[in-house]
Amino acid sequence: MRRKMVVGNWKMNGSIKQNEILLQGLIAGLRDLHDADFVVCTPYPYIGQAQAMLQGSNIAWGAQNLCSAKDGALTGAVAPSMLVDYGCTHVIIGHSERRALFNETDDTAAARFNAALEVGLIPIFCMGESREERDSDWTDYIVGRQLDSIIRRFGPEVLKNAVLAYEPLWAVGADEPATPEQAQEVHDFIRKRVARCDTGIAANVRILYGGSVRPHNAASLFGMPDVDGGLVGRASLVAEKFVPICEVANG
Numbered sequence: 001m002r003r004k005m006v007v008g009n010w011k012m013n014g015s016i017k018q019n020e021i022l023l024q025g026l027i028a029g030l031r032d033l034h035d036a037d038f039v040v041c042t043p044y045p046y047i048g049q050a051q052a053m054l055q056g057s058n059i060a061w062g063a064q065n066l067c068s069a070k071d072g073a074l075t076g077a078v079a080p081s082m083l084v085d086y087g088c089t090h091v092i093i094g095h096s097e098r099r100a101l102f103n104e105t106d107d108t109a110a111a112r113f114n115a116a117l118e119v120g121l122i123p124i125f126c127m128g129e130s131r132e133e134r135d136s137d138w139t140d141y142i143v144g145r146q147l148d149s150i151i152r153r154f155g156p157e158v159l160k161n162a163v164l165a166y167e168p169l170w171a172v173g174a175d176e177p178a179t180p181e182q183a184q185e186v187h188d189f190i191r192k193r194v195a196r197c198d199t200g201i202a203a204n205v206r207i208l209y210g211g212s213v214r215p216h217n218a219a220s221l222f223g224m225p226d227v228d229g230g231l232v233g234r235a236s237l238v239a240e241k242f243v244p245i246c247e248v249a250n251g
């Protein structure tokens with residue numbers, strides 16, 4: 001039985017004051033929810049604030065990216081071990097905004113994925129197709145290629161310590177999510193593709209759905225058999241929205 005999970009992706013939002021209000025709301029709102037896992041992925045400068053406020057709570061914290069190198073002359077980059085120093089347990093890898101706006105490729109995402117694992121961070125590995133790719137019936141090809149970029153390099157075993165996220169680009173930051181049936185279809189495809197390599201790992205790996213998850217649509221999405229929770233952008237910035245989504249996941 002897979003435990004559900006909700007991850008908040010704050011993207012480039014927040015301020016010390018706003019974060020304080022949000023995190024206080026999350027601590028209070030999630031305090032009694034013990035049947036699912038909750039994570040917030042903050043901008044780098046606020047990871048220390050998340051650590052200070054969340055340690056001892058049932059909310060984990062993480063980052064939205066990392067550098068695949070350990071250290072060195074890489075101005076502006078953040079090493080995996082630095083995230084560990086600040087108590088991070090998770091890191092988002094290969095988000096569609098990184099792929100589209102920051103030249104992330106299957107190769108660089110795979111290198112980051114591996115760098116996260118090497119320091120004991122749990123990578124949340126994002127996959128998803130664009131509207132044009134879906135309309136051309138390329139969804140399986142694109143998502144399969146992105147998943148294979150990890151499995152071919154590192155083997156299916158790495159998925160024991162990772163979380164997968166299906167985020168159709170056309171639903172991220174949009175008005176409407178994928179329908180529960182559309183999400184289920186791709187999640188089923190992902191799980192079956194992992195099962196071609198290892199059925200036990202496929203049965204256990206968590207596959208989150210991301211793209212316009214809201215309190216009113218979380219139950220129908222998370223109710224699908226292969227949807228193990230959500231990766232949530234905008235609705236993770238407001239406790240009054242994020243908490244009800246977490247309540248759905250908690251059951």
Ligand code: PEP
Nearest residue numbers: 172173210211212233234
């Ligand atoms: C995201 O960027 O990971 C995301 C799912 O965003 P939103 O929930 O705002 O669509």
